[in-house]
Amino acid sequence: MIDYQKINSNNMEIPFMDLKRQYLNIKDEVDKAIQETIDACAFVSGKMVKRFEDNFARYCGVKHAIGVSNGTSALYTALKALDVGPGDGVITVSFTFIATVEAISMTGARPIFVDIDEKSYNISPVKLIEYIENNCEWQESNKTLVDKKFRVRIRAIMPVHLYGQMVDMDPIVELAKKYNLKVIEDAAQAHGATYKGRKAGSIGHLAAFSFYPSKNLGAYGQAGAVLTNDDKLAKKMRMFIDHGQRERYDHAIEGWNFRMDGFQAAILDVKLKHLDGWNSLRNRNALLYKKYLSNLENIRLPGTHSNNYHVYHLFIIHTNMRDELKDYLKDAGIGTSIYYAVPVHMQPAYSYLGYKKGDLPVSELCASGVLSLPIFPELSLEEIEYVCEKLRSWRK
Ligand SMILES: Cc1ncc(COP(=O)(O)O)c(C=O)c1O
Numbered sequence: 314m315i316d317y318q319k320i321n322s323n324n325m326e327i328p329f330m331d332l333k334r335q336y337l338n339i340k341d342e343v344d345k346a347i348q349e350t351i352d353a354c355a356f357v358s359g360k361m362v363k364r365f366e367d368n369f370a371r372y373c374g375v376k377h378a379i380g381v382s383n384g385t386s387a388l389y390t391a392l393k394a395l396d397v398g399p400g401d402g403v404i405t406v407s408f409t410f411i412a413t414v415e416a417i418s419m420t421g422a423r424p425i426f427v428d429i430d431e432k433s434y435n436i437s438p439v440k441l442i443e444y445i446e447n448n449c450e451w452q453e454s455n456k457t458l459v460d461k462k463f464r465v466r467i468r469a470i471m472p473v474h475l476y477g478q479m480v481d482m483d484p485i486v487e488l489a490k491k492y493n494l495k496v497i498e499d500a501a502q503a504h505g506a507t508y509k510g511r512k513a514g515s516i517g518h519l520a521a522f523s524f525y526p527s528k529n530l531g532a533y534g535q536a537g538a539v540l541t542n543d544d545k546l547a548k549k550m551r552m553f554i555d556h557g558q559r560e561r562y563d564h565a566i567e568g569w570n571f572r573m574d575g576f577q578a579a580i581l582d583v584k585l586k587h588l589d590g591w592n593s594l595r596n597r598n599a600l601l602y603k604k605y606l607s608n609l610e611n612i613r614l615p616g617t618h619s620n621n622y623h624v625y626h627l628f629i630i631h632t633n634m635r636d637e638l639k640d641y642l643k644d645a646g647i648g649t650s651i652y653y654a655v656p657v658h659m660q661p662a663y664s665y666l667g668y669k670k671g672d673l674p675v676s677e678l679c680a681s682g683v684l685s686l687p688i689f690p691e692l693s694l695e696e697i698e699y700v701c702e703k704l705r706s707w708r709k
Contacts (some may be wrong), residue, residue: 327687327696329648330527334691335591339583343533346579355575358555365578366538368585369522372505373514375540377547380573381554384501384523387537388416388471390553390571391497391519394539394546395469397422402465404444405499406436407658407668408676409473412523413499414657423465424666426658428673432616434475434629434683437675438484441470451492458492469495474503474513476652477529477595477626478617482508482516497521501537502626504530505592509620514540524581529595529626530588536577594690595625598697602628602686605701611708612638613682627652628688635682638707645703650685 336343346361355361362380370378381387397403399421405413407426417424427444430437449467450459458467470489472480480498489496496517500506503513504522514520524536541547549566552558557568603614613631617623632638635651642649656676658668670677686700 324646325696325699326646327648327692327700329650329685329687330689331691332526332531335689338691339587342583343580346583347576350575350579353575355579357575358572359575361575361582362573362578365573365582365585368582369538370540372585372588373512373520373540375515375520376542376544377540379539379547379550379554380578381537381539381571382573383535384521384525384537385412385416386554386569386571387521387523387539388412388497388499389419390539390550391521391541392416392420392422392469393553394519394541394550395495395497397468400465401468402460402463403469403471403497404441404467405471406473406475406676407656407673408434408653408679409475409499409657410501410653411657411660411662412501413471413473414663416521417471418663422468423463424657424663425460425463425465425467426668426673426676428675429679431675431679433478433481433618434615434679435478435480436472436485438481438488441485441488445488445492449492456493458494467492467494469497471497471499472517473499473501474506476615476629477503477506477624478615478621479503479506479508479513481618481620482511486516495519500540501525502528503624504528504626505588505622506624507622515542518543519546524577529592529624530581530584532574532577533580534574534577536573536581538573591690592624595628595688596623598688598690598692599623599625599628601694601697602688602701605698606630606704609704612704625688627685629683629685631679631682632684633682635684639684641707642700642703647700647703648687651683652685653683654680656680 401422403417498517498520500513501523506513520540522538524532553568554571557564557566559565
């Protein structure tokens with residue numbers, strides 16, 4: 314039995330995340346998978362990648378999963394598969410990891426931001442409808458939605474299932490149908506999450522996952538995947554991520570090198586079998602936090618919509634005194650983190666888009682108050698109780 318708790322005078326030391334604990338629990342399986350990859354010399358693409366792709370596609374309930382180098386390249390590949398580029402616009406959120414937006418702007422298209430819902434931290438379908446009604450024009454002749462202000466054709470909506478909870482997808486899919494748009498799910502934080510019983514990654518035309526080590530399903534390096542039910546798009550993406558090759562040295566389209574690493578695929582295939590169990594433990598931890606922290610005056614707990622199975626990639630609390638609370642928890646030996654302190658529209662890299670403070674008030678409010686508590690599956694009950702006890706005695 315591993316003693317997870319390092320007692321430090323009166324305090325416990327609780328890391329924000331501890332990937333070593335997880336590894337120690339599955340060490341034999343992981344070590345074996347690494348050795349098998351070496352024995353097979355399946356270092357890039359190859360049989361480990363194929364096996365993981367098949368298993369991950371089945372897990373998510375889609376026809377094709379294509380392993381790629383990371384989540385950012387997965388998003389970019391999805392956009393390129395739709396030929397999104399200069400003159401196009403893609404609607405997404407500003408309250409996300411910057412990769413969502415980078416993938417759009419690197420195609421030459423314009424990222425267009427819609428504000429979020431304060432309770433779920435996800436894109437607000439109401440504001441999305443408002444945005445389209447107030448700023449866009451439907452051109453029946455060519456079945457195109459044009460953004461009048463930015464003078465771009467809107468091609469896609471990219472909902473981000475932030476923190477492990479899926480976006481309210483029905484209105485998004487309905488709008489996409491109405492306006493001839495594609496839906497690309499950014500599912501980088503939502504492995505195994507469901508909406509009305511449907512898995513993240515299975516609702517949009519395309520979906521992108523990241524397997525960054527800290528994710529619910531994390532590699533031991535960088536990896537990602539793009540998902541689709543569309544055979545043609547899948548074929549195109551397989552070529553795109555492999556230098557546009559149709560056959561060896563026959564480059565049918567312009568492509569890139571976004572192929573998946575064999576070791577990462579082998580490790581992910583081992584970890585996929587544990588994902589549901591880990592997600593339940595994250596839910597257990599979240600329930601305990603909710604039980605022990607309800608009715609705290611200065612702290613708002615995360616909301617979960619009844620349609621959703623939340624997989625708590627992150628457990629987010631919101632407070633007006635975020636920096637003070639972070640320091641207080643640090644002094645008590647508790648690791649926390651902030652996702653995301655500055656929304657993308659306020660980042661210097663995207664100042665050229667012309668947004669200013671106040672344009673996305675809910676995103677800005679959330680960025681100023683969110684704080685992530687430790688939620689990883691291997692946390693002990695004592696550790697959660699300790700975090701809650703410290704939170705309950707804050708400002709007392
Ligand atoms: C919402 C979101 N989108 C995209 C990415 C990009 O994934 P990666 O870091 O694997 O490129 C991440 C990773 O943190 C993410 O959280």
